[in-house]
Amino acid sequence: MRRALLKTSYRMLLRRPLQSFLMLLGVALGVAVFIAIDVANQSARRSFELSTEALIGRATHQVRGGPTGIAEDLYRELRVELGFRKSAPVVEGLAVAVDFEDHILQILGIDPFAEASFRSYLNEVPYFQAGFEAFYTDPSSVIVSEAFALRNDLKPGDFLRLQVNQRFETMTILALLAPREGELTAALDNILLMDIAAAQELTGSLGRLSRIDLILEKDEIADLEQHLPSGVRLQVASEQASAAAQLTSAFELNLSALSLLTLAVGMFMIYNSMMFSVVQRRTSLGILRTLGVTPNQILGMIMFEAGIIGAIGSILGIILGLRLGQGAIQLVSQTINDLYYVVNVRETAITLAVLAKAFALGIFGSLLAGMIPALEAARVEPVSALRRSDLEQRVRVLIPGLSRAGIVLFVISAILMTVFPRWLALNFAALFLMILGIAFLVPRSVIMFMRMAQRPMSFMFGIHGRLAVRAVVMGLSRTSVAIAAFTISLAVTIGVSVMISSFRSTVGNWLETTLQADLYVTAPLGGGTRLIAPLAPEIADVFEAIEGVQLVETFLSVAIASPSGPVQLSVVDVKRTRDPSIFRKSNLSPERIWDRVLEGSVIVTEPFAYHFEIQPTGDQVTLFTDRGERSFPVVGIYFDYSSDRGAILMSDQTYRQFWDDPSISSLSIYIGEGEQVEVVAGRIRASIQGRGLLVQENRTIREQALAIFDRTFAVTNALRILTIVIAFIGVLSSLLALILERGRAQATIQALGMAPKGLIKTMLLESGLMGATAGILAWPAGILMSIMLIYVINQRSFGWTMDMQLGPTPFYQALVVGILAAMIAAIYPIILLLRQSVAESLRQE
């Protein structure tokens, strides 16, 4: 018996190949998007972890200092006098291989004699063999990874031109590093290995170390800590990596949520198609029941079908997702590079766990979607098999309950958001509940809409218009699900567009108010990332002397350790008052704030205040300074959209007082009245020729910042489009179902004299009406969605406030897309319908 049932299922799926295919496509696309995003996130994270791990090696602890590192004497003291033998000095830095498309290399200066216990792959280098003396004696000797060399067609003996800080140096490749452990290949891809002394010279940090790596036993820790001078700390080695990984977690969560949404839209589609196949088989189901098949067996049979669709769809989705993943990795790692840290993804992290998760999700989603149709099928009575009209009747009865449930979901969603403001995942859950709530309100709204549309449609299109309205209402159980899925995807589009454009205009305004200077001078390294090589401080004086320059302000962005991990510090010597509108919150007047900042207080960015729950009055931030741990009072919170981890702003005086670091990372130049920007810029460029510095007008910086902004939302945009594609498939499959179902009625109408062109007209009107309904319902839903995204999701993910900008464009776009997409979806069903012989359709019962 069971086998016979399974065979029935199997036949069913094959008999309607197009329907089955569309269902598979729905699952597959959903799963694919999920996998692609997951793989991209994981790959970026994994390669970052690998490279951090590779650099940390087997060290358990690290001794670190301030931004300028630690004195190398400390190393000698620890190793020789205090007897910490398992210790190794490290000098780190960044260099640009100028001949190779801005390739950023990571300088790693080591002492081969101390390395043995730390980084095993480094022991593969034949430091102590004959012919390798140059490593120690020639400061221009470097070792690069074999992968890097292969890619750029380099071999030992070749020259490598580098820019480090403001200098250009030509190095000689001494050997290639080819780690035996495969995983390390990618991690060490951009390494530039040097002798420690040479690295100090190259990075301009003579006598300083970036850190000392240590392998410590538990009992040694306290002992060592005692001997550290102030401003130098002992850190657990792994903390570094996890702190960095934390940075991107909100970004990743946002992408994952959006990818899950695509899957959810896919589920609507499965629900709809399964429901259709159940209704269609009511007679055979009834017959099966008379033959003694139990309701449970029927239930099992339908669930089995859903499972099969889910399984095959998931497999297809995995295959597709791995392909999409490559593209997603590009987009995601670009954004991570722009906003967070340098990551060089060379390998795709595809773990069994990811695949299993996606597979399970696809099947689970399909089963969930198939549950109601399966229960419906199990209700079929032996004699009077379920009729379409019964179903419609029941749906009609269900509507008030559905609408109430929708309201309840809204309430739960609101409660979740208010009660757990800091639990990001729950806020996303709230977003999903809200979306589901919207879906539940759709049937009610469709009826209302059709009631309103009746007259105008009849007036404009006569009987065709009326038939179209009628068809939407009478097929409510099917049309409303398709409309709901479509509404949601259009609402997501509206929501995301409004969010992005609000965000963009907020950032644009902010750039306008903050970028007040006429010219900015930076080292080119780093592009959009925060890794900016320091400039020599004297350079400010050089510029001040240039004709036409009125004022030069310095700026330094530096990562500083704090008890709660590394934080970004912005150091400015404010010579000009800033636009008071950059302050978000403070009890002081803007002038007072600057006075206080000059006196040693700090202000923090909005995201910083959000993440560390800082109030603008009374709170303090604690930092590890070169003079030891110090607390700085916070006197205000300011708007800043440059980084979502946030930053602390401190005056130049204060910084120089607590840190022995003279460096600056950029200069803002104000030119005198009546001067021409291009002319002054030309003079400045002439004065710094050959130093590898970038002189940019504020317009250029603004454009670059917005370009990064747009890149950041590339994935979001791609996902948004995919969601529409899936909803489009959903509309297509429900139109197909509706047509197949209506075969005889349609043939009757044709027999009564409706011409093929009338039929085309009616069908287009019907689908257009569905699209228009979805498009219009998407308006309130989209506004709700954008409010959620702007004031809840984004605010709580990143801590940014933005001004909501409601332009008409996304709204009429949604309407046009809705109508057009639905009409396009109708084309194939119409062709099918026209191909059917009227006589034949009339014969069918």
Add this chain to the structure above:
Amino acid sequence: MSVELIDLSKSYRDAEHSREVLCGVNATIADNEFLAIRGRSGSGKTTLLNLIAGLDTPDSGIVRIDGLSLQKMSENEKAAYRRENIGFIFQFFNLLPTLKIIENVSLPAELAKVRQDEAEARARSLLESVGLADRANDYPDKLSGGEQQRVAIARALIQSPKIILADEPTGNLDSVMGAQVMELLIEMSRARRHILVLVTHSHQIASKADRVLMIKDCLLVDDPGLEGQLSDDPP
């Protein structure tokens, strides 16, 4: 208006066998004629009506209406021809479940671009004459078989078509009900001077026709049963 059937052939094929349903049917139906068609189940009666209505295409042969060949018309033209000239009453009622009774009846008029209020006025008066005026706003599934068929008759008559094709309109009704419906149909089409082509199994009904033809071995022939009956009955 006249209908000419010239050498009409139609066969159905599937993978294994081909089945000739009509193999060279010739007939002329005169203006105002009431023609009854009989034949065993599966003999091709519905097929023939479909051909006359342009719902199906013959393998060969021509259906000519007032000298115009249906086979030369486009689908859109055939639809217009049906709209203006044909009233079809189906074997299985075929009322549209999504439309109210009144809408079902007025549909052909509206497809012919008659204004909605006028179409509904006509439908109302037709419903009156088939005795269903009070059910105008019900949906078809609320009606009995006989009632549904009366709605179908009203629907077929609304455009005052020249030709009414009725495919066993009483086949699914019991005899009393069937007789009533049939009376109604014949009476109404006589009154309006339509061609009536009626498919039926019943001698009794056929006897009311001007002429009775029978499909036998894929040909349309004079009905011997009818002749026998005529000769039996006293004039």
